[in-house]
Amino acid sequence: MGHLRMILKPVMLLLVFSSVTAITYNPRDLSENGLLSLFDRWCNHHGKTYTAKQRPLRFQVFKENLFYISEHNSRGNHTFWLGLNAFSDLTSDEFRTQQMGLRGHPPSLKSRRREPKSGLLELYNIPSSLDWRDKDAVTGVKDQGACGDCWAFSATGAIEGINKIVTGSLVSLSEQELCDCDTSYNSGCDGGLMDYAFQWVIVNGGIDTEVDYPYKGVQKACNSKKVNRRVVTIDDYIDVPANNERALLQAVVGQPVSVGISGGERAFQLYSGGIFNGPCSNSLDHAALIVGYGSNNGLDYWIVKNSWGKGWGMNGYAYMVRNRGDPEGICGINTLASYPIKSSPNPPPAPPIPTPVKCDTLRYCPAGSTCCCTLYIFRFCINWGCCRLESAVCCKDQKYCCPPDHPICDSVTGQCLKAVSNMTRVTGLAQMRASIL
Numbered sequence: 001m002g003h004l005r006m007i008l009k010p011v012m013l014l015l016v017f018s019s020v021t022a023i024t025y026n027p028r029d030l031s032e033n034g035l036l037s038l039f040d041r042w043c044n045h046h047g048k049t050y051t052a053k054q055r056p057l058r059f060q061v062f063k064e065n066l067f068y069i070s071e072h073n074s075r076g077n078h079t080f081w082l083g084l085n086a087f088s089d090l091t092s093d094e095f096r097t098q099q100m101g102l103r104g105h106p107p108s109l110k111s112r113r114r115e116p117k118s119g120l121l122e123l124y125n126i127p128s129s130l131d132w133r134d135k136d137a138v139t140g141v142k143d144q145g146a147c148g149d150c151w152a153f154s155a156t157g158a159i160e161g162i163n164k165i166v167t168g169s170l171v172s173l174s175e176q177e178l179c180d181c182d183t184s185y186n187s188g189c190d191g192g193l194m195d196y197a198f199q200w201v202i203v204n205g206g207i208d209t210e211v212d213y214p215y216k217g218v219q220k221a222c223n224s225k226k227v228n229r230r231v232v233t234i235d236d237y238i239d240v241p242a243n244n245e246r247a248l249l250q251a252v253v254g255q256p257v258s259v260g261i262s263g264g265e266r267a268f269q270l271y272s273g274g275i276f277n278g279p280c281s282n283s284l285d286h287a288a289l290i291v292g293y294g295s296n297n298g299l300d301y302w303i304v305k306n307s308w309g310k311g312w313g314m315n316g317y318a319y320m321v322r323n324r325g326d327p328e329g330i331c332g333i334n335t336l337a338s339y340p341i342k343s344s345p346n347p348p349p350a351p352p353i354p355t356p357v358k359c360d361t362l363r364y365c366p367a368g369s370t371c372c373c374t375l376y377i378f379r380f381c382i383n384w385g386c387c388r389l390e391s392a393v394c395c396k397d398q399k400y401c402c403p404p405d406h407p408i409c410d411s412v413t414g415q416c417l418k419a420v421s422n423m424t425r426v427t428g429l430a431q432m433r434a435s436i437l
Contacts, residue, residue, distance in 0.1 A: 206230025
């Protein structure tokens with residue numbers, strides 16, 4: 001972990017656009033034009049555009065965040081540093097409204113929490129460090145966009161991890177399916193909980209892949225066809241005892257674990273690297289995924305996968321301090337952790353759904369049939385029919401069709417004939433022609 005800077009040099013270090021590009025001056029020394037130029041570069045990098053009415057306010061918020069970053073990084077007593085990212089034009093309140101989606105656990109959930117059986121977690125030997133990314137049990141960093149469904153990303157990440165561990169296959173799963181379809185207790189972009197998501201997957205009999213049910217960043221109507229494509233299943237889920245960091249560590253040794261955190265703090269919004277140690281409250285409002293842990297220069301940390309894209313933090317990840325002595329943990333990370341259980345194999349792959357045959361922009365025929373024109377005007381087809389044979393030959397009478405192995409239409413005998421010797425003669429094999437419907 002030598003690349004992790006534990007003490008920042010006492011300069012106005014500002015990470016701009018990435019963890020590589022840096023500005024080493026104090027932004028308060030810049031002129032207004034210099035700050036505007038930096039703002040324009042930032043807008044360009046992140047594809048941000050504003051109306052004439054929006055721009056002054058966004059620029060003011062950007063400057064305030066810029067100065068906050070600079071002041072934090074100038075102090076040498078921090079174990080983490082801040083930088084500009086895609087959220088640098090948002091106030092803390094705006095950021096919380098847009099990105100936070102974990103809804104606090106109500107009494108009904110508390111009473112249903114499934115804690116592990118006595119001694120279950122003690123079966124694990126605890127290594128000094130672990131990273132499930134090294135074991136190919138973590139998919140790439142995803143981006144929830146301006147939708148508060150962090151709970152869905154945390155849940156799929158945990159299911160992806162245990163599926164890889166049990167089956168040997170790493171499959172990226174569909175957050176959009178959870179956002180659209182898991183509506184009994186969860187509320188899509190308006191928030192939810194990972195336990196409810198796990199329960200939905202169990203009741204549904206599985207969850208679809210991200211490729212088949214891709215992410216849109218907004219809640220839509222549940223796709224009734226795709227919700228029945230159950231690619232990965234789980235059998236149950238377990239809740240880690242609250243305020244028990246040892247139990248959480250033991251759980252992470254077994255697999256990636258879903259957690260709730262307080263993620264709406266300004267420092268976390270602009271986090272860019274190092275071991276995050278707050279300040280932050282313990283009021284949970286965001287969901288993430290612990291994928292490992294480690295230590296650096298005597299400071300222990302969790303490896304946390306976020307769902308704000310690769311441009312946030314350390315390529316989408318954060319190191320969050322561990323073993324700091326309080327039961328609830330940094331930002332409440334020890335208070336609402338859970339993970340899915342899987343022992344059963346996944347269902348066999350579903351047969352492919354037949355694809356309709358396209359005749360033109362408006363007309364389709366069923367899969368396994370052939371489009372045949374039944375009415376031409378000036379060589380343009382204005383009406384299509386469907387031959388019940390696949391790859392058929394459409395007869396010139398525009399009423400019948402022949403199979404591809406008997407491609408010659410005999411309109412006199414009402415038969416389909418098989419060509420022989422380059423079409424110079426035909427056999428008299430009689431197969432009645434199919435009608436064009």
